[in-house]
Amino acid sequence: MNEDLKAEITKLKHEKHATILVHNYVEADVQDIADFIGDSLELSRKAKENQAEIIIFCGVRFMGETAKLLSPKARVIMPAANAGCPMAEMCQAEALRAWKAANPEAYIVAYVNTTAATKALVDICVTSGNAERIVTKLDMKRPVMFLPDQNLGANLNRKLGLNMMLWNGYCHTHNRISPDDIRQAKAQHPDSSVLVHLECKPEVVELADAALSTAGMLTFVQKSNAKSFIIGTEEGMIYRLETLFPDRQFYGLNHPILCPNMKRITLPLVRDALLGKGLEIQLSDEIMTKAVLPIERMLEMS
Ligand code: SF4
Known part of the structure; x- marks a missing residue:
């Protein structure tokens, strides 16, 4: 059944000149x-290089928006219209506009997990894969909001001895991981x-051998002599690691670490997106012009 669906998706993808990007x-x-x-960083780079007419973006909404910003000529379609990122919603553009008015001297660093409307108000974006590299290059004499x-x-x-101000957002999925789980x-x-x-x-990071982006985890495993790994992130990553490193063993934690939004994206929805359903990302000209700037700054510096 799934094999038939996969074959149908591959056929449709070629007919429609589409590319499928997956987190x-x-x-x-x-x-x-x-x-x-x-x-996120690798998918952003792929979106920027994209030549396809349609990008089927299998991730959450802010990632589809980033793909649209970097590949403005392509139609970016989200198979699951309701796949959002709760953390991105925790920093709304109106709230940030008010904060900026009260703190006009601050330099604003935004994790890429933000809406396009919020990105339009910030100075630079980072991903978990390049945050350390970029933040160390910033002028920390002025106040910085992360x-x-x-x-x-x-x-x-903690790692870099910095004193950035922090917004009070978090990822429900990763925040549930406790020191006892580790x-x-x-x-x-x-x-x-x-x-x-x-x-x-x-306090969870303190107990780990390494705290990384998901791409960083792949590189770590590739270079490591260890035969087995405990993986403290969303469980989809375990399948990815098992596929790439079949000779190693990967263990999850004692309870499922799932992002319900990422899990909304299914094969039937990907097929339907190729048939014209799904949510097409639409951004205003103003947001397109302003929100791409902090992403391009990030790509230049990473
Ligand atoms: S894992 Fe967390 S940060 Fe990533 S999309 Fe899900 S809620 Fe957002």
Whole structure:
């Protein structure tokens, strides 16, 4: 059944001159039909290089918006219209506009997990894959606001000895991971390396061997001599790691770490998106012009 659907999707994709971009957290079946799988930074780069007429973006809405900003001529279609990122919604443009009016001297660094309307108000974007590299190059003599992820911001502040102000957003999925989850997993698999995502709380990051983006996890495993790994991020990443490194063992935590929004994207919805359904990303000319600037600054610096 799924194999028939996958064959139908591949055929439609060629007929429609479409490309399918898939985030690491999306269901395994959907990863199988991807033209490219990656994290936010890698997907942004792919969107910028894109030549296809249609991008079927299997991720959450802010990622589709980023693809539209970087590939304005393409139609960007989200298979699941309701796949949003709650963290991105925690920093609304109106709230940021008010904060900027009260703090006009601040330089604003936005995690790419923000809406296009919010990006239009910030100075530079970062992803979890390039945040450290970019933040170390900034002028920290002036006040800096990092938004919306207080965990990623706090992890950067700790590691780099910085004092960035932090917006009070967070990712529900990663925020649920506790130090006890890590301790239990280590007790069960004492010889495994522990990799957690940078969106985890600092007290979780402290117990890990490395805190990384999902792309960073792939590189870490590739270079590591360890035979097994405990993975503290959304479970879709475990399928990706198992596919790429079949000779290694990957363990999740003692309860499912799932992003319900990423899991809304299914093979039937991808097929329907290729048949003209789904949500097409539409952004105003003003947002297109302003919101692309902090993303391009990021790509230049990363
Ligand atoms: S895992 Fe967290 S940050 Fe990523 S899309 Fe889901 S809610 Fe947003």
